[in-house]
Amino acid sequence: GLIMAAAFCDALDGHVARILNAVTVFGGELDSLGDLVNFGVAPAIVMYSWADEGRGDAWDISLWVCCVLFCQACALRLARFNCSPGGPAHQSSQLEERR
Numbered sequence: 001g002l003i004m005a006a007a008f009c010d011a012l013d014g015h016v017a018r019i020l021n022a023v024t025v026f027g028g029e030l031d032s033l034g035d036l037v038n039f040g041v042a043p044a045i046v047m048y049s050w051a052d053e054g055r056g057d058a059w060d061i062s063l064w065v066c067c068v069l070f071c072q073a074c075a076l077r078l079a080r081f082n083c084s085p086g087g088p089a090h091q092s093s094q095l096e097e098r099r
Contacts (some may be wrong), residue, residue, distance in 0.1 A: 003046070006038035032078050040074030 013031060017023045044067040051063055 003038065003042055006034075006042070010035060010038065029082075032082055036071075036075055036078055040071045040078075044068075044070045 010031075013034075017027055047070075048063060048067045052060055054060070
């Protein structure tokens with residue numbers, strides 16, 4: 001439920017910033033950090049808590065490793081998006097040129 005609420009808020013934040021003329025480089029970076037937490041860390045925690053058997057055996061350790069790798073993959077994908085042409089890093093340079 002909370003991940004769906006995060007998706008809804010994520011869809012709105014950029015639109016609200018543009019309507020209020022409050023688009024900043026910091027806001028774009030903060031949005032990316034929020035995306036990482038909401039769609040990378042939170043699902044990994046949900047998956048881990050659902051599948052964890054609490055015995056500390058090889059299954060639990062491999063599950064933990066998979067969750068960490070999932071978080072890292074999400075972070076790398078966001079970093080790649082932020083640096084790609086048309087991504088927030090390139091849009092921020094256009095923002096600074098307009099001012």
